[in-house]
Amino acid sequence: MLEKMFLMIRSGVAVSLQRHLSTAPPRKIKKIGFIGLGNMGSRMSMNLLKNGFELEVSDLNEAACQQMSNHGAIVVKDCKQMAGEVDCLISMLPSSKEVLSLYIDGGIVNSLQPGTTVIDCSTIDPGTANFLTPIFNEVGTSYLDAPVSGGIIAAENASLTFMAGGEADDIERVKPVLLSMGKNVIHCGPTGSGLIAKVCNNLLLGITMIGVSEAMNIGVKLGLRPEILAHVLNMSSGRCWSSDTYNPVPGVLDGVPSSNNYKPGFTVKMITKDLKIAEQAAKRSALPFELGGKTLAVYEHLANGDFGEKDFSIVYQYLKEKP
Numbered sequence: 118m119l120e121k122m123f124l125m126i127r128s129g130v131a132v133s134l135q136r137h138l139s140t141a142p143p144r145k146i147k148k149i150g151f152i153g154l155g156n157m158g159s160r161m162s163m164n165l166l167k168n169g170f171e172l173e174v175s176d177l178n179e180a181a182c183q184q185m186s187n188h189g190a191i192v193v194k195d196c197k198q199m200a201g202e203v204d205c206l207i208s209m210l211p212s213s214k215e216v217l218s219l220y221i222d223g224g225i226v227n228s229l230q231p232g233t234t235v236i237d238c239s240t241i242d243p244g245t246a247n248f249l250t251p252i253f254n255e256v257g258t259s260y261l262d263a264p265v266s267g268g269i270i271a272a273e274n275a276s277l278t279f280m281a282g283g284e285a286d287d288i289e290r291v292k293p294v295l296l297s298m299g300k301n302v303i304h305c306g307p308t309g310s311g312l313i314a315k316v317c318n319n320l321l322l323g324i325t326m327i328g329v330s331e332a333m334n335i336g337v338k339l340g341l342r343p344e345i346l347a348h349v350l351n352m353s354s355g356r357c358w359s360s361d362t363y364n365p366v367p368g369v370l371d372g373v374p375s376s377n378n379y380k381p382g383f384t385v386k387m388i389t390k391d392l393k394i395a396e397q398a399a400k401r402s403a404l405p406f407e408l409g410g411k412t413l414a415v416y417e418h419l420a421n422g423d424f425g426e427k428d429f430s431i432v433y434q435y436l437k438e439k440p
Contacts, residue, residue, distance in 0.1 A: 143287070173191045281295070379430060
């Protein structure tokens with residue numbers, strides 16, 4: 118499908134692309150455009166403002182845009198207009214479908230000025246990044262995939278980890294931007310590599326969240342206080358992020374979704390989407406997907422029920438109430 122789309126794009130916009138072909142040097146990054154003000158994007162963009170960047174934002178959620186406007190961002194409804202005005206364009210969107218719709222169907226690729234850097238922080242199929250890279254290169258812009266890890270807490274505290282794919286020089290140049298939103302930038306390799314790392318990370322995240330939830334459920338039902346069991350796990354070999362930073366049991370940790378009625382966070386639908394990307398990647402390469410398949414089945418069940426918009430740590434409640 119991607120190959121077919123690429124041929125359509127090339128034939129349909131060849132003349133427009135030629136207008137941009139350039140060896141223009143990268144633009145010095147002063148003004149940033151940010152598209153996608155969800156749970157993560159709103160916090161990431163706020164940290165860009167705190168670090169002194171000029172910021173234009175866009176999102177279908179008017180309330181999210183208004184909040185950013187109240188803090189000094191410029192709200193731009195026309196993303197093509199934004200693309201022509203900024204030195205760096207960042208997107209944080211739900212899936213490959215939205216990314217392709219924005220950049221290709223929305224015509225942004227033809228509105229970018231040569232030397233602009235595009236950073237997509239969405240968690241999408243690595244194949245989508247590989248498809249987009251030559252299209253952006255043809256208009257004289259750099260494209261990087263830079264998905265993040267750390268969740269809303271790290272997004273709030275500007276302590277995200279960025280897994281970046283692309284040219285080393287491009288990644289080095291945008292580090293001040295990324296480090297305004299996080300504390301780690303890891304160059305994983307060429308375009309698409311950051312997404313490979315992110316997909317593997319979220320596969321493990323889904324598995325460990327179910328593991329922690331199952332262990333906590335058994336321990337509590339056998340008579341241990343949840344905070345005691347969590348303390349033991351976090352001081353022992355079972356320690357992991359799902360236990361010590363994002364524990365799924367209400368009351369064990371403050372400021373996490375489980376202690377706020379599982380308000381996301383990272384929704385069940387989103388982890389299900391990411392697990393499906395991992396499944397597709399494994400199938401394409403004829404690789405085993407044993408625990409991943411079982412984990413995906415659990416989250417698909419939750420997503421198809423009443424829990425799709427709840428935080429993915431609600432799997433603890435599912436196991437707790439399961440007969």
